[in-house]
Amino acid sequence: MQRVLDTHYGAGRFRTGKVIGRGGMSTVWLAYDTTEQRDVAVKVLKPELTDDPEFRARFRAEAEAAETIRSEHVVATYDYGEQANVDGTGMTYCFIVMEYIQGESLADILARERTLPEVMALDLITQAALGLQAIHERRLVHRDIKPGNLMVTADGVVKVTDFGIAKAASAVPLTRTGMVVGTAQYVSPEQAQGHDVGPSSDVYSLGVVGYEMLAGRRPFAGESTVSVALKHISAPVPEIPGEVSAPMRRLISVCLRKNPAARYADGAELAAATVPVHDGQMPPEPRSGVGPATDPRSPQAPRTQ
Numbered sequence: 001m002q003r004v005l006d007t008h009y010g011a012g013r014f015r016t017g018k019v020i021g022r023g024g025m026s027t028v029w030l031a032y033d034t035t036e037q038r039d040v041a042v043k044v045l046k047p048e049l050t051d052d053p054e055f056r057a058r059f060r061a062e063a064e065a066a067e068t069i070r071s072e073h074v075v076a077t078y079d080y081g082e083q084a085n086v087d088g089t090g091m092t093y094c095f096i097v098m099e100y101i102q103g104e105s106l107a108d109i110l111a112r113e114r115t116l117p118e119v120m121a122l123d124l125i126t127q128a129a130l131g132l133q134a135i136h137e138r139r140l141v142h143r144d145i146k147p148g149n150l151m152v153t154a155d156g157v158v159k160v161t162d163f164g165i166a167k168a169a170s171a172v173p174l175t176r177t178g179m180v181v182g183t184a185q186y187v188s189p190e191q192a193q194g195h196d197v198g199p200s201s202d203v204y205s206l207g208v209v210g211y212e213m214l215a216g217r218r219p220f221a222g223e224s225t226v227s228v229a230l231k232h233i234s235a236p237v238p239e240i241p242g243e244v245s246a247p248m249r250r251l252i253s254v255c256l257r258k259n260p261a262a263r264y265a266d267g268a269e270l271a272a273a274t275v276p277v278h279d280g281q282m283p284p285e286p287r288s289g290v291g292p293a294t295d296p297r298s299p300q301a302p303r304t305q
Contacts, residue, residue: 001029001044004093008083016042023148023162025049030100039100040078050094056082062140063096069138073131075099075151075161101161103154106209107147114216118248121213124150125251126274127158128206132267135160136199143197145205146186147212184225184232185218189258192229199266206270207255207263214248215240219256233258247277254286262290 002016014031020041021028029042049055063080070076076099084092106124109116116124128150135142142149142160149162184192188204191197211219219238220231237256240249251273257263264270264286273283285291 001031001042004044004083004086004095005031005042007086008081014040014042031097033097036078041098041100043096043098045094047091047093050082050092056092056094059094065138065140066096069134069140071131071134072157073127073159074134075101075159098161099159101151101153101159103152103157105148106150106152106158106213109152110147110212115242116213118214118244121210122248122251122274122277123156124152124158124213125206125210126271126278128160128209129203129267129271129274131158131160132199132202132206133271134267136202136266136268141197141199142202142205143191144183144186145202145209146183147209150209184228185220187229187232188260189233190260192232198260200260200263203255203263203266203270204257204260207252210252210255211237211240214242214244214252245277245280247280247282251277251283254283259290261288262286 002014005014005016006012013035014033017030017032019027020030026043026045029044031040031042032038033040045059060080060082063077066077067080077096078099079097080095081097082092082094084090086093128145132142132145144162145160149160151159151161153159186205186208188197188201191201208218220228220235222228222231237253240252254273255263255270264273265288269287277283
């Protein structure tokens, strides 16, 4: 990694430290930017993705758009770079220089705590929705909202990270990458069906995260990613167990409607809908006016006697 950065920026600009994260599509390094005098995170995409020209073009466009986002609740993207044939192998290394977050992911928090108090879960949803608002205002869709992509700082600030890769990866045949675009446990019904997705797809995924924070489990489980995805498409959402207020249940329920038009349209509308819930009041219906009764694609939960 040091050689890639030195070749791209010139020797001395960055000092590479340790690996601080690994995922299915990338490795993240801690580095120090001597010019800006700050720690940064450098995400390097896996070579099996970056040797595909269409992937590089798509991801370059997403990364450049990400650089324009300014929000306390989105991890800042400082720069994007491509460097070819650094080590004589002919590989092109694609990397992003990002804000370094001192904190932990919501996935780590849930692994330790299993569930969160309702007031904390609502605060996390509100902050994540504000991050999505900033993303959606730039006409971007995250496509991979999950606990692992929500960072929580030591001060309790939620920051959305890792957007853009999922869209670019759709250019690469799954047989080559072995990946499903959009983590199956959090995927929206329209995304699971391979349809075009809009901001309300991110709202659905954040609804799944909210359900998990309250229930200690995801709404759907299965033997395979396909079986889980099918449940997102057609199965009724199970009731959240435990003592959860009616306003919070309604908020999560609206986010998890099957029809994208029946959900909150984007991060801004979801963030606004959380305001009355903080005060113990019911959240509003989406501005679209589409609800379960007028949503032909929403399966009806079985009646209980």
